Amino acid sequence: MKLSIAATLTYGFGGATQIIAAIEAARSPDQAILSEELSIAPGAALIHDEDPATGERRFRAALSGQVEIRYNAIVDNGMRAPLSSSARQHDWSELPRDVLPYLLPSRFCPSDEFMRFAQREFRMVQGGGARVLSVLDWLHTHLDYVHGVSHALTTAEQTFIDRAGVCRDFTHLGIALTRALNIPARAVSAYALDLDPPDFHAVYEVFLDGRWWLVDPTRLAPVEGLVRIASGRDAADIAFLTSEYNCQCLNQSITVVRLYDEADQQAA
Structure with a gap:
């Protein structure tokens, strides 16, 4: 595209x-x-x-x-491919060194606080890609996209409680849940097609099957309509200014x- x-x-x-x-x-x-x-x-x-x-x-x-x-x-x-449910989850010993930081908790994504919930909620799902897609389904079902609920200091924990937020909040909670499943995940700032109103957009990537895959936890933009700008541990690393x-x-x-x-x- x-x-x-x-x-x-x-x-x-x-x-x-x-x-x-x-x-x-x-x-x-x-x-x-x-x-x-x-x-x-x-x-x-x-x-x-x-x-x-x-x-x-x-x-x-x-x-x-x-x-x-x-x-x-x-x-x-x-023809950017969407995340495949069959994408393989790596053992940590297989991961490239530069991917390892994206397994760890960060300022806005305290994934260690979500390990018990994530393992209980998604433990029956087999395969890395399928697990991430299940996380995205969970976010779609349990979070409302609402302006004004969150602010610049809102963490994934607060979004989990409020069950509402904007793109950065969906992304932070998605990253936290994904890392809690031992899958590397990083935040991405992007330009996005079909976003209404148009704005910078926060999405995330997961490392599976030897590569990074883009996903939009808000489902507001098609993956082929996303243009990467910057990536990092969470929103603190990808501010546009x-x-x-x-x-x-x-x-x-x-x-x-x-x-x-x-x-x-x-x-x-």
Whole structure:
């Protein structure tokens, strides 16, 4: 699937403020960046950082006053496969070293607190992929997507109690339950097709059968309509803007549109 992404972020900074931004699409085997443009007005010197392991990209800068950040890209996800129920769960001894941190509890995903519940609820499900799909079914059945129930400090424990939240809350609880089943899981920030209203989206990935699989615990966007930006242990690692001092978001606009080529139109 080919997607056109347009993001405009306008911020107000009281004085010279150092920031780290993660808004560019990651370079990964299942999403090809066909074209892109990043601009900042007024202009600023940027330091670009790219993680060779994940393909995610961030930039650093010192900004002041009112600043507008624009990012436009066309990304082709090809035929991204959804998680298979037959995807194999690895023994820990088989896992790559860089995957091991995603087995452990983190700030917003205290998976150790969910081990008894997860083992009791999902112990009869055989196979790694099937277990993760059962977790996603459980989230869909037991959580309501509701704005205003949670806040920036809400953890998976609180979401489990409230049984409601937004995408980051679904993701944190999904990660906690998945790790409690001894399956590596990491948070992912993404652009998402069909999201209403359009916004940055939080989903997660699981490591099964030798690779990472994208899943959307909210079921608001198709997996082929997701464009990875950044990944990490939880939301603390994937914020699209981190600043050393407080700043004000004055405006945010995000659009994700599917582009149809001639072959798509003929198939339709």
